[in-house]
Amino acid sequence: MAVEGSKAAPKGLEGVVATTTAICSVSDNFLQYRGYRIEELVGKAEYEEVAYLLLNGELPNKEELRDFKAELTKHRTLSPFLRGLLQEMSETGTGMDVLRTVVSASAAEDPGEGDNSREAEYAKSIRLTAKLPTILASYIRRRRGEQPVPPDQTLGHAANFVKMAGLDANPRAAEILNACFILQAEHGLNASTFTARVVAGTNADMHAAVTAAFGALKGPLHGGATDGTMKMLDEIGSPDHVDSFVDKAIAQKYKFSGFGHRVYLTEDPRAKFLRRYAIELSKEWKGKPYFEIQERLAKAIAERRAKMSPAAAAKVNVVNVDYYAATTYTFLGIPADLGTSIFAVGRMAGWCAHVMEQHADNRLIRPESEYTGPNGKRWVPLAER
Numbered sequence: 001m002a003v004e005g006s007k008a009a010p011k012g013l014e015g016v017v018a019t020t021t022a023i024c025s026v027s028d029n030f031l032q033y034r035g036y037r038i039e040e041l042v043g044k045a046e047y048e049e050v051a052y053l054l055l056n057g058e059l060p061n062k063e064e065l066r067d068f069k070a071e072l073t074k075h076r077t078l079s080p081f082l083r084g085l086l087q088e089m090s091e092t093g094t095g096m097d098v099l100r101t102v103v104s105a106s107a108a109e110d111p112g113e114g115d116n117s118r119e120a121e122y123a124k125s126i127r128l129t130a131k132l133p134t135i136l137a138s139y140i141r142r143r144r145g146e147q148p149v150p151p152d153q154t155l156g157h158a159a160n161f162v163k164m165a166g167l168d169a170n171p172r173a174a175e176i177l178n179a180c181f182i183l184q185a186e187h188g189l190n191a192s193t194f195t196a197r198v199v200a201g202t203n204a205d206m207h208a209a210v211t212a213a214f215g216a217l218k219g220p221l222h223g224g225a226t227d228g229t230m231k232m233l234d235e236i237g238s239p240d241h242v243d244s245f246v247d248k249a250i251a252q253k254y255k256f257s258g259f260g261h262r263v264y265l266t267e268d269p270r271a272k273f274l275r276r277y278a279i280e281l282s283k284e285w286k287g288k289p290y291f292e293i294q295e296r297l298a299k300a301i302a303e304r305r306a307k308m309s310p311a312a313a314a315k316v317n318v319v320n321v322d323y324y325a326a327t328t329y330t331f332l333g334i335p336a337d338l339g340t341s342i343f344a345v346g347r348m349a350g351w352c353a354h355v356m357e358q359h360a361d362n363r364l365i366r367p368e369s370e371y372t373g374p375n376g377k378r379w380v381p382l383a384e385r
């Protein structure tokens with residue numbers, strides 16, 4: 001509840017423009033990376049080209065792309081130190097906890113540790129972007145009780161991940177995941193990127209900033225909504241249960257995962273691509289009818305908007321990126337609790353680009369808070385409390 005006469009920014013900093021950026025712009029039904037709308041990139045670009053674009057500001061030419069890919073390929077392998085940590089954590093750790101911790105630990109062996117120069121951070125961006133799919137794929141294998149499969153130097157970013165994670169049963173897996181990584185690569189001042197920039201703003205290094213970003217991405221209001229969507233669809237269990245689920249959910253002011261967005265008011269431009277992949281992949285899917293459930297759910301929520309508060313009705317009008325990403329990943333054979341981790345694999349390049357941009361023209365990010373607590377209290381000795 002806003003305090004009367006308060007000078008504080010709107011709750012959740014809604015509508016506040018906190019910085020400038022040349023990396024990405026986001027507005028209703030509009031998302032562009034460095035001047036290229038996602039509709040220009042998806043289906044045409046390789047993830048590596050988009051990562052290069054985010055980090056450098058321009059698409060690479062042939063030689064630049066070859067060299068960039070060669071650098072990425074070179075840094076995919078994990079050291080014995082990281083492999084050991086991964087193995088120990090994989091027994092009980094969740095995907096996002098493992099990814100965050102192994103990425104954080106990689107600072108300990110990074111040759112550029114403590115160096116925030118552009119050159120050092122560019123090299124770190126490559127190392128982090130290259131290693132993250134290996135970390136996730138190794139975790140997936142370990143959880144299945146298998147040995148990790150080493151990176152394949154002949155394959156691109158997405159295809160190599162598909163092979164390492166054992167998703168190659170579907171011949172379209174690499175192409176679809178390549179598009180998904182692009183769709184997740186960058187998104188302006190979302191919560192995890194803002195977190196990364198706040199940490200970078202203290203002149204802390206890239207590993208510190210990216211580790212913090214992982215923490216923010218995990219939350220169910222942000223990237224955690226991908227895993228949250230699968231949990232919700234599982235709980236519903238069948239298309240026949242959708243209507244009663246929605247009626248109860250509205251009465252309890254439940255937040256439907258995969259619905260609502262702070263910036264997109266009519267459409268999330270990423271969702272249409274993911275819905276197409278979900279439709280395509282659902283045809284071969286032999287498990288629970290997740291796609292049927294989610295289509296019925298979207299319809300049931302739309303039909304009941306009049307029963308919600310105006311604010312909630314406006315929010316659920318938008319199906320966001322996580323809703324169909326969740327089923328797309330599940331249909332590709334990715335465990336239902338690892339959709340947020342896939343999101344992170346795509347987002348790494350975006351986070352790194354923002355850390356570099358922050359450091360290139362840095363000033364400590366330190367807003368103020370308006371005090372609303374009591375004043376002038378007097379010390380009471382412990383025996384008298």
Ligand SMILES: CC(C)(COP(=O)(O)OP(=O)(O)OC[C@H]1O[C@@H](n2cnc3c(N)ncnc32)[C@H](O)[C@@H]1OP(=O)(O)O)[C@@H](O)C(=O)NCCC(=O)NCCS
Nearest residue numbers: 221225254255256257258259260261262309311312315320
């Ligand atoms: C994305 C999200 C965090 C944006 O939040 P926001 O702009 O801060 O909006 P608020 O949380 O203030 O919501 C405003 C109203 O809409 C409701 N609302 C928001 N998202 C809702 C959802 N997914 N389902 C049902 N109601 C929702 C809130 O309960 C609130 O209702 P009230 O005013 O009656 O109390 C929010 O829509 C949400 O929690 N979505 C579900 C999680 C999700 O998918 N996150 C991924 C985003 S890409």
